[in-house]
Amino acid sequence: MTSPDTQQALIDRLVADATPVRRLWPPAARLALWAALLAAMLIAIAVAAGWPFGAASRAPSLPWELVCAVAAALLWAALALRDAVPGRATPRGARLAVALLALAPLAFWLGDPSTQGELTLHAFIERGLPCTRLTIGLALLPCLTLLWAVHRGAPLSPRRAAAWSGGAGFLSGYLLTRIFCPMTDPAHLLIWHVLPVVGGIVVCTGLGSWWLARWRRRRPQLG
């Protein structure tokens, strides 16, 4: 079969498969929906925690830390949703800036002196594990909804889109947990709050990239 014949046969096949499709909403509209979900979770947790939130009484900068985390989560989500549409991926410089923004919440406590010197290892773990569980638990809904939203599109770089989705989801988990957690110690925050976020992003990138690449392998709906 010659090349034009092959191409013609392919076009016939594609045309036969051209059923009406539901157009994807623009990334901004989909981001607004995801932001509404995050806001609902944030309000529910804030109401449950009551003011002053856990660490807010001891760390006056907590509201600013939360604002930074919200901004980072929203921007990571925006990049994930843009990556789901061919031709809408964000330029490399902007991606790098947004990626670094995720480190901003750390600036509010990383340099603080440790207040847990007297804690035994057992007590350190006992206080930390609930925070990790909460971070992961609260990250699941925003992370999975975002992955699902990206999966509805056609991400040309599934690994990158999965990393952005995981990052947005786990940053949400981080900020929601920070509302509850009364600890201000940098070692506690680094190990029990930040490490789960990093681990979550790695796991989400690994599993999500496989799932998000499926749009290239979708079986045509013929007939």
Place this chain on the structure above:
Amino acid sequence: MRAAQAGDQAMYRELLLDLGPLLGRFLRRWTNEPQDLDDLTQDTLIAMHRARHTFDPSRPLEPWLFAIARHVAADHLRRRAARLAHELPVERLPDVAAPDQDGSAMRGLEDALARLPPNQREAFELLKLEGLSVEAGALRAGTTTGALKVRAHRAYRALKAMLRG
């Protein structure tokens, strides 16, 4: 494209026919080999078809289309580089095929092909005789790329066993 998204098959055909040469010119940046160029054009059309719901009619078509084409080309080159890494280069390819004066080898291959299960034979014919890419072959066979690769692999194994006697 808006009409294509709504399921207008005539407009979609027209669009695909128009896009073929445009894609060919764009993809020439990545390869000049006619076979590769055909594969890339077809793979891009398939990817475009699968992603057609993501196109926003209020925006120009080219950035959307060329982003897909660029991705398909990069993917293709990456796979080719990986394949070449596992192949041994030869100094000079023979100009002609090995002699099969009495036609027995060809008859043996035809017999072996006839004995293959139909789906394996189809996979072999699409990929090796018609020279389609895995994606285009899968679309023709109405199956997934993974399933087509498995069928082709089983066909190679069965043919090898049959031809060795």
